[in-house]
Amino acid sequence: MSMDSANAALYFVDRHTGEGRGDKTAFREAAGAKREISYGALAARTAQMAGALARTGIRRDERALMLMLDSVDFPVIFWGAIKAGVNPIPLNTLLSTSVYDEIFHDSRASCLFVSAALYDTVAAALPLNPFIRKVVVVGGPVPEGAPDGTEAFDDFIAGAEAAEAVIADEDEVAFWLYSSGSTGRPKGVKHVHGSLKATSDTYGAQVLGIAEDDLLYSVAKLFFAYGLGNAMTFPMSVGATTILFDGRPTPETVSAILAEQRPTIFCGVPTLYAAILDYWDGRAARPDAPLRACISAGEALPEQIGRKWKAAWGVDILDGVGSTEMLHIFLSNRPGQVVYGTSGTAVPGYELRLVDEAGNEIAAPKAGEEPKVGELLVRGASAADGYWNQRSKTRTTFEGEWTRTGDKYELTPEGRYVYCGRTDDMFKVSGIWVSPFEVEQALVSHPAVLEAAVVAWRDEEGLEKPKAYVVLKGGRTDLDLEALKAHVQKLIGKWKYPRWVDVVPELPKTATGKIQRFKLRQGA
Incomplete structure (x- = not known):
């Protein structure tokens, strides 16, 4: 051949x-028979x-x-x-x-x-x-x-x-x-075949810096793009070893795996990082693992979660953005260049641009100027070949060499990208765009709030205003909701605060940890 x-x-x-490296362990199971290959x-x-x-x-x-x-x-x-x-x-x-x-x-x-x-x-x-x-x-x-x-x-x-x-x-x-x-x-x-190596040559090598002696554990499963890169493509590109777990990644199970397996790289999602920190807060000891790198994707990482994790471990979370269509992360914070509250800059090998609703490119603002919100487009070698049997959707997502992400962002004067929300999740209040993520970050900065999701909801006059769904820490069910609204007003402005707040036991999510806001908009 x-x-x-x-x-x-x-x-x-x-x-x-x-x-x-024929005798080197490629994969090791963390549960059950704990097989290796x-x-x-x-x-x-x-x-x-x-x-x-x-x-x-x-x-x-x-x-x-x-x-x-x-x-x-x-x-x-x-x-x-x-x-x-x-x-x-x-x-x-x-x-x-x-x-x-x-x-x-x-x-x-x-x-x-x-x-x-x-x-x-x-x-x-x-x-x-x-x-x-x-x-x-x-x-x-x-x-x-x-x-x-x-x-x-x-x-x-x-x-x-x-x-x-x-x-x-x-x-x-x-x-x-x-x-x-x-x-x-x-x-x-x-x-295509070439996309797998494209992701390991870019994010895997140039951001994560994965090496042969790394031991990697990803809570994201192998069945979707983020987990496939974390737990298979990246370690296999250098001959490293991956820990596999077939169960549900709860704070308890993840902490046990970190303690027993002692990985050097941990790949999580924002929801789980928040839940783990809450679990360690007075209820369990932080496990001892030689972590040198932690990464996050799936949803934008709230700033305070990154800071709390860094305080607990001494290791930053490298928050990044990827998609099934691009196979893995193309926009990320990097070691030594982490700015929490931003998604970072383009991963080497990818190009990014923001466009307005007319398709015009949005430049980074000058100091003192208000940033503009635009949709993020990405160009890189790992882009998909298209959707199966959905030609119309393929044509609107893949525009030549550029892929529409469906994410809304702002650019800072320093050239870093700040997440605002999905295109379908953004809405206007009094004619001004509201970023659900900005409101959610303000909500979860309250010491009693574990998670939050914000959607547009119509008031008695038919005008859209923010509505919040919150999950409280430690199984709490009571909270002074007016005090929570005042907390948000103080942080981000009076017109952005949620007019309604529902305390719920959990938020609807995909298996990748993404909040399904469309279900909340439907009243599910």
């Missing part, structure tokens, strides 16, 4: 054996996986759904499919049966790899699907009533002849991801 092939599995998997074993196992797909009649350019918890089997199936030229599609593990049914039909995938613990969720959808020819159950026996020919993963792969990675071009589609659905129907996002 020609080594000119750009098949991503050659770089991320097979290369390490030739470079002397080395880079050499991963190379052999993925070749066998590719052979098993061929033996089963799953051919190049077909699609393989992966509804899987994080385990050492995940990289085997993902990279084995890519070696075979089959497009793996990791799926959000927290969706409903009806949504899976929609995705199964939309993708027209030929096979499904499903964790035994998740099988019941999709069981009802399988008899209705005319495209899935093979179901493979991972991490357990075949359930009763499963479709004919369903196999356990160990049986599926047993005895298969190892197959070499197919020759592929860097612009050839390698895998799909479905968007998280924070604003509605999930979209199939197609990514």
